[in-house]
Amino acid sequence: MEDNENYQENNQRSRDEVYSKSVRAGKRTYFFDVKSTKSEDYYLTITESKKRYRPDGSIYYEKHKLFLYKEDFEKFAEGLNDVVQFIRNNNIKLSSGSETHQDENQQEI
Numbered sequence: 001m002e003d004n005e006n007y008q009e010n011n012q013r014s015r016d017e018v019y020s021k022s023v024r025a026g027k028r029t030y031f032f033d034v035k036s037t038k039s040e041d042y043y044l045t046i047t048e049s050k051k052r053y054r055p056d057g058s059i060y061y062e063k064h065k066l067f068l069y070k071e072d073f074e075k076f077a078e079g080l081n082d083v084v085q086f087i088r089n090n091n092i093k094l095s096s097g098s099e100t101h102q103d104e105n106q107q108e109i
Contacts, residue, residue, distance in 0.1 A: 018042060027051060044068040 019034040031047040046066045053059060068076055 041070055043070060044073070 016035045017033065018036050021032045023030045023032070027050060029049045031045070031049065033045045033047070034042055035045060036042055044067075046068065048064045050062045051059060052062050
């Protein structure tokens with residue numbers, strides 16, 4: 001029975017994980033993971049991972065995840081391209097990841 005459970009778990013994992021790309025950007029790492037559903041449709045998860053420190057000095061990672069489904073790929077790509085083009089057209093320097101900025105809670109990240 002245990003062998004069957006291990007097989008199912010490994011089979012599920014291999015079906016789910018199709019392609020993965022990670023991008024380090026300053027104190028953050030972004031993970032772009034292509035996964036498949038049971039019906040073999042692809043979807044994308046984008047995960048932002050930030051290294052944080054607890055008051056006792058121990059490290060933990062704060063993660064935020066976005067799920068993007070195939071019916072939204074085109075509109076998402078258009079929106080992303082549009083805002084990146086806006087930034088480029090308005091001479092706003094695209095960061096290499098070494099700068100800090102304020103998030104909407106006014107915390108330096």
